[in-house]
Amino acid sequence: MEHRRDLPWRHTKDPYRIWLSEVILQQTRVDQGRAYWERFVAKWPTVQALAAASEAEVLKLWQGLGYYSRARNLLAGARQVVQEHYGHFPNTHAGLLKLKGVGDYTAAAIASICFGRPDAVLDGNVFRVLARVFGISTPIDSTEGRKRFRALAQELIDPANPGDHNQALMELGATVCTPRNQTCLLCPLQPQCAAFATGTIARLPVKAGTVKVRTRHFNYLHIRTDTGLYMHQRTGKDIWQGLWEPPLLETEGAVDAAGLRKALKKACLDGRWTISHPNGPVKHVLSHQVIQAVFWEVSPPSGWKAPADWRPADHARLRKLAVPRLVERWLVEQGGA
Secondary structure, three states, X not given: OOOOOOOHHHHOOXXXXXXXXXXXXXXXXXXXXXXHHHHHHHHOOOHHHHHXXXXXXXXXXXXXXXXXXXXXXXXXXXXXXXXXHOOOOOOOHHHHHOOOOOOHHHHHHHHHHHHOOOOOOOOXXXXXXXXXXXXXXXXOOOHHHHHHHXXXXXXXXXXXXXXXXXXXXXXXXXXXXXXXXXXXXXXXOHHHOHHHHHOOHHHOOOOOOOOXXXXXXXXXXXXXXXXEEEEEEOOOOOOOOOOEEOOXXXXXXXXXXXXXXXXXXXXXXXXXXXXXXXXXXEEEEOOOEEEEEEEEEEEOOOOOOOOOOEEEEEHHHHHHOOOOHHHHHXXXXXXXX
């Protein structure tokens, strides 16, 4: 215990605060996630307070973390706890799994840390430690691999201190048994480590599949108003659902001014726009997508009427809107408009 990092959520067994930390850290580095966790706890110190928040407020505070479905699920889960469980988190793995956005890993973490349940966690850090220590080459992303690692993790868990056991394994993977630049000489499991003994550390764990990365070309329309610019809220099941951005024309590939004019016509926006100059392309990398974004400064033709879902936003309004990090950086460069 004396070697663990001093993190604020390790000073509590409040399931709300543990849950919040687990959701934030799913795709986030600890140094970045800590600041978000502290802001969330300061603004919404209880699950009841979070449940009463609006989606727009939650998305705004989440801005910059990415994977915005996590934020929406967080809010939905908080409302479930309040409405269905009278503000008390379920204290079993099965009960926790019924909360919106809570998967097997998060349920096991909350159940073991907060309620002393002997439920083993499996995240990337734990997979890596187990694969190396036991020399397991079964792919961790295969059905056989998931079953094998789950059985092993459950066999190893300390039923007397399941929360500490789970956190110790995760900590070991995060700080010592890392993907690269491992510090094996500091590892307490080095004498038992099969990968260290056989020189196969770099080859473990094994993954069977590779994810195909999709490249998308975003053309944002920078349309100034008297006080700010036009913005549009993303809907549907695509990335950044519920976030705001300048009006967007997505094209199959990169386009020049003539190509943008064609895209405007295709979107039934007329082709007589004045196109001043492009800002970009700006590359923005997501887990399975690469966005190549160009911000085009444009002026509409006379008599033009904005579509109903394009909203003019002044400086004060822009500061309140939740936007993707890509758009946030551009707005900063533009001085907010």
